[in-house]
Amino acid sequence: MTARVQHFELNGQRIECDAHPSKLVVDYLREDAGLTGTNIGCGEGVCGTCSILVDNCSARSCLLLLGQIEETSVLTIEGLAGHTLGPVIQDAFSRHFAAQCGYCTPAMLLIALEYLLDGTIENHADKTVIRDRLASVMCRCTGYQPIIDAIHDVAKSLALGPASQKLRTTP
Amino acid sequence: MTAKIGQSALRPDIARFARGEGNYVSDIPAPDALWIALARSSVAHAELISINVDAARRVPGVRGVFTGRDLAGTTPQSSLWDLPGQNHTHLRALAEDRLRYAGQPYAAVAAETREAAVQAAALITSDNRPLETVGSIDESLTGDTLLYPEWKSNAVAKQHWEFGDVTGALTQSHLVVAERFMSGRVHPMSLEPRSVLVRPEPDGSLTIWTSTQSIHQVRASVAECLGLPEHRLRVIAPDVGGSFGMKACAYGEETLLAFIALKLNRPVRWIETRREAFIGSTHGRDHRFDLETGFDADGRITAMRGEVILDKGADAFGVSIGTAWISGAVITSVYHVPAIDISASGLVTNKTPTGAYRGFGQPEAAFAIERTLDIAANRLGIDAAEIRRRNFVPSYALPYTTPTGLVLDSGDYTGLLDLTLSRFGYTDRTRAAKSRAMGDIRTGVGFACYSEVTNFGPSALCKAIGVANAGFDVATIRMEPSGHVRLFTSQTPMGQGIETVLAQICADELTVPVEDVAVVHGDTLSASYTGYASGGSRGAGVGGASAALVSRKLADQIRRWGALVLKADPAEVELIQGGVQVVDDPVRRCSMAAIAGEAYFPSTVPEGLEPGLEARAVFEPSSLAISYGVVAVEIEVDLALGTVRVKDVVFGHDCGVQINPKIVEGQIIGGVAQAIGASLFETIEFDDAMLPVTTSLHDYFLPLAADIPTINLVHQTTPTPFSPLGVKGVGESGVIGTPAAIANAVQHALEGSGLLLTLPLTPERVLKANDTLR
Ligand code: FES
Numbered sequence: 001m002t003a004r005v006q007h008f009e010l011n012g013q014r015i016e017c018d019a020h021p022s023k024l025v026v027d028y029l030r031e032d033a034g035l036t037g038t039n040i041g042c043g044e045g046v047c048g049t050c051s052i053l054v055d056n057c058s059a060r061s062c063l064l065l066l067g068q069i070e071e072t073s074v075l076t077i078e079g080l081a082g083h084t085l086g087p088v089i090q091d092a093f094s095r096h097f098a099a100q101c102g103y104c105t106p107a108m109l110l111i112a113l114e115y116l117l118d119g120t121i122e123n124h125a126d127k128t129v130i131r132d133r134l135a136s137v138m139c140r141c142t143g144y145q146p147i148i149d150a151i152h153d154v155a156k157s158l159a160l161g162p163a164s165q166k167l168r169t170t171p
Numbered sequence: 172m173t174a175k176i177g178q179s180a181l182r183p184d185i186a187r188f189a190r191g192e193g194n195y196v197s198d199i200p201a202p203d204a205l206w207i208a209l210a211r212s213s214v215a216h217a218e219l220i221s222i223n224v225d226a227a228r229r230v231p232g233v234r235g236v237f238t239g240r241d242l243a244g245t246t247p248q249s250s251l252w253d254l255p256g257q258n259h260t261h262l263r264a265l266a267e268d269r270l271r272y273a274g275q276p277y278a279a280v281a282a283e284t285r286e287a288a289v290q291a292a293a294l295i296t297s298d299n300r301p302l303e304t305v306g307s308i309d310e311s312l313t314g315d316t317l318l319y320p321e322w323k324s325n326a327v328a329k330q331h332w333e334f335g336d337v338t339g340a341l342t343q344s345h346l347v348v349a350e351r352f353m354s355g356r357v358h359p360m361s362l363e364p365r366s367v368l369v370r371p372e373p374d375g376s377l378t379i380w381t382s383t384q385s386i387h388q389v390r391a392s393v394a395e396c397l398g399l400p401e402h403r404l405r406v407i408a409p410d411v412g413g414s415f416g417m418k419a420c421a422y423g424e425e426t427l428l429a430f431i432a433l434k435l436n437r438p439v440r441w442i443e444t445r446r447e448a449f450i451g452s453t454h455g456r457d458h459r460f461d462l463e464t465g466f467d468a469d470g471r472i473t474a475m476r477g478e479v480i481l482d483k484g485a486d487a488f489g490v491s492i493g494t495a496w497i498s499g500a501v502i503t504s505v506y507h508v509p510a511i512d513i514s515a516s517g518l519v520t521n522k523t524p525t526g527a528y529r530g531f532g533q534p535e536a537a538f539a540i541e542r543t544l545d546i547a548a549n550r551l552g553i554d555a556a557e558i559r560r561r562n563f564v565p566s567y568a569l570p571y572t573t574p575t576g577l578v579l580d581s582g583d584y585t586g587l588l589d590l591t592l593s594r595f596g597y598t599d600r601t602r603a604a605k606s607r608a609m610g611d612i613r614t615g616v617g618f619a620c621y622s623e624v625t626n627f628g629p630s631a632l633c634k635a636i637g638v639a640n641a642g643f644d645v646a647t648i649r650m651e652p653s654g655h656v657r658l659f660t661s662q663t664p665m666g667q668g669i670e671t672v673l674a675q676i677c678a679d680e681l682t683v684p685v686e687d688v689a690v691v692h693g694d695t696l697s698a699s700y701t702g703y704a705s706g707g708s709r710g711a712g713v714g715g716a717s718a719a720l721v722s723r724k725l726a727d728q729i730r731r732w733g734a735l736v737l738k739a740d741p742a743e744v745e746l747i748q749g750g751v752q753v754v755d756d757p758v759r760r761c762s763m764a765a766i767a768g769e770a771y772f773p774s775t776v777p778e779g780l781e782p783g784l785e786a787r788a789v790f791e792p793s794s795l796a797i798s799y800g801v802v803a804v805e806i807e808v809d810l811a812l813g814t815v816r817v818k819d820v821v822f823g824h825d826c827g828v829q830i831n832p833k834i835v836e837g838q839i840i841g842g843v844a845q846a847i848g849a850s851l852f853e854t855i856e857f858d859d860a861m862l863p864v865t866t867s868l869h870d871y872f873l874p875l876a877a878d879i880p881t882i883n884l885v886h887q888t889t890p891t892p893f894s895p896l897g898v899k900g901v902g903e904s905g906v907i908g909t910p911a912a913i914a915n916a917v918q919h920a921l922e923g924s925g926l927l928l929t930l931p932l933t934p935e936r937v938l939k940a941n942d943t944l945r
């Protein structure tokens with residue numbers, strides 16, 4: 001089999017990689033790229049622990065093949081701090097005790113970023129809407145409440161309006 | 172930052188997790204490690220005649236294939252609980268002559284890549300002679316088929332408590348409520364599966380990284396099974412991605428990987444798949460509680476007769492029948508019960524073993540007694556709160572020894588009930604619920620009380636009840652020459668934030684900023700031996716107590732060195748604001764750094780001191796501490812679909828002195844969420860051949876954010892007299908009373924229907940109860 005070179009952007013960096021296009025993105029991240037912040041909870045697409053952002057949309061990296069991220073822009077937890085909102089969300093999670101074991105935390109933060117930047121949402125500080133959006137990632141420890149509080153806190157402080165920002169992987 | 176006891180110091184590890192810098196076992200780089208994959212039984216019960224491994228050996232990259240025969244020279248894993256007369260399963264990590272549950276490992280492959288290991292393991296087959304399966308408590312009781320023929324029955328062990336004239340009291344009772352309460356089998360489901368990495372070191376020792384709550388138990392188990400000396404074994408628990416009791420005991424995989432690493436002289440690693448977690452990690456609950464409770468005409472309990480039986484699954488390792496034991500022991504909860512006759516036992520069946528899961532027998536007991544009280548209140552026409560008030564052990568009677576021998580240490584049960592129900596608006600909501608019926612939607616209101624056995628310990632109690640490990644906790648501490656502090660603990664963080672709690676305690680005792688204290692944990696190399704690490708809600712109460720005691724010892728050394736620096740009498744100086752100063756003379760003051768400098772680079776060593784600043788302390792709890800609380804809920808039932816939504820929860824509780832209130836809150840809310848899962852959605856199922864049906868998160872429904880309502884807390888603080896800081900545990904509080912509260916509320920919504928006695932309250936069960944509307 002001839003190796004095909006894949007091109008994509010990872011946390012703001014241009015990547016050329018020759019791993020097989022059928023390799024799971026989560027395995028690529030953890031094994032080849034050394035980015036172990038993305039965790040695996042089920043490996044079957046249910047729990048959302050392995051969520052990353054691909055072109056601003058959350059995706060389960062345990063279901064995604066390298067070939068599917070060709071020419072996309074990928075954001076993992078390791079790149080979050082590079083986003084304008086990254087440190088704000090990280091800080092809110094700390095202040096609200098929005099993690100216990102931390103296993104779901106990287107996914108929760110990325111989902112939070114995706115949510116906060118979603119221009120289709122009328123009121124980002126609406127806790128019911130936050131709850132619904134968080135349904136894509138399971139947390140076994142926190143009961144979700146502190147995570148919702150953290151995201152609510154950021155939404156309130158930013159008073160994000162509809163379509164106010166575009167997700168960028170660099171500041 | 173100062174972070175006194177009672178302040179919610181931030182957890183530094185949360186910031187680390189939020190940067191993606193969690194360090195779980197599977198994150199530890201080991202490029203040279205072989206991957207282990209297991210061949211697991213696909214049948215529930217069979218004689219294992221032979222194993223065919225030839226095809227597996229031929230897979231490129233395979234370096235070894237192991238079966239039970241290879242482990243024959245090792246010692247079987249022993250049980251942590253060993254009650255008098257207990258039968259032992261004596262199983263090793265790989266099945267030998269019999270397969271006893273679907274999922275039981277019987278062969279292991281070591282290969283250069285995970286793919287090769289998995290592929291090879293899939294090629295392993297076994298020749299079996301099928302045996303009848305034992306699928307339920309009833310089938311197990313008949314003894315027609317025996318899992319361990321040498322036992323002559325399927326019973327692991329039995330415990331019995333008897334006090335007073337139960338038969339007489341029940342006969343004379345005005346009302347007897349006799350029902351069977353079932354708490355279904357659930358999965359603790361830490362989001363991080365189990366994972367083990369073993370590395371043979373150049374000096375001939377082994378380092379084992381494993382996702383566990385109990386580093387010393389793992390070390391003891393591997394040492395015992397493989398006959399290795401404990402000073403050649405180092406067990407490390409890095410970040411643990413949730414645990415909930417499921418990782419409380421040693422598993423066969425730790426021994427197996429250590430064995431293979433030694434055999435092949437290579438590092439080896441295994442990461443459990445989610446499917447393996449469903450069939451291979453211990454399950455929780457699966458209790459049947461038959462309870463008969465007598466009441467007089469005023470609703471006062473006259474006597475209880477009960478039998479709790481645990482479906483232990485196929486192997487009585489780990490905590491053995493411990494959950495049933497605790498269920499029986501706590502059945503009287505916070506109530507005065509004049510006479511009891513209670514038995515607790517565990518039976519083997521051809522299922523994945525059950526083990527410790529957050530709550531440990533207590534939710535099962537709370538479900539039985541709290542449902543009973545509601546049923547009795549209803550039949551006697553007494554208010555549900557009033558019947559409890561009439562039965563509470565009054566505050567003036569505390570400490571109070573229950574008829575099963577537990578000591579209720581401190582509290583105000585009536586006070587907390589009244590406070591919680593008034594915050595919840597119980598009376599108004601109960602009244603309003605009926606008028607809120609809309610279409611098929613009914614509203615229900617209910618509550619339950621609970622007690623939680625915490626600060627698990629007294630070594631003597633452990634011995635008395637058959638727990639092999641002692642309950643003391645050891646902490647050591649060192650002030651470094653710079654004046655900064657390290658605490659060494661064998662309490663294991665698994666998300667509960669215990670390291671922050673311990674740092675706060677040290678910082679408070681030593682009057683230093685919390686950042687000046689580093690807590691070293693999760694490593695048998697640095698931690699003193701602790702038999703029973705983090706479990707039994709003992710981290711803050713027991714581990715925290717030894718941290719306080721050891722800090723006080725260090726503080727005393729600091730004070731005396733400080734007096735030397737200040738040229739003052741040690742009796743005249745005190746620790747204050749991160750230094751030592753002469754009482755009432757803040758000008759005569761020196762810093763920790765100056766004191767440490769003197770202690771490590773002394774010009775003279777005062778009488779009774781040694782150079783350096785180090786101490787060790789042991790805390791041996793004198794008794795358990797009993798936390799307690801009241802869970803009030805409002806629910807909605809859809810009569811057409813049978814679905815239940817929890818709308819609101821008010822959670823009143825008393826866990827004594829709270830060191831970090833935000834951490835306490837997190838423990839409770841997280842626990843309530845797990846309990847909502849176990850009450851409504853989560854259930855591990857088997858088919859008729861005892862093959863597991865629930866082997867994926869597609870089939871096992873964890874509560875999602877939208878399933879959990881906002882949970883409001885009501886705090887009451889009654890210190891326990893049995894811990895130097897007055898701290899009781901709280902880790903299990905959330906799960907204990909919540910299922911009973913939800914069931915009471917659903918029953919309220921379905922007024923007049925059949926009784927709800929089985930958890931979870933699946934739509935089928937709710938609809939069935941509603942169909943039997945009288
Ligand atoms: S690990 Fe990818 S969804 Fe669970």
Ligand code: FES
Binds near residue numbers: 099100105142
């Ligand atoms: S913090 Fe443990 S799973 Fe979410």
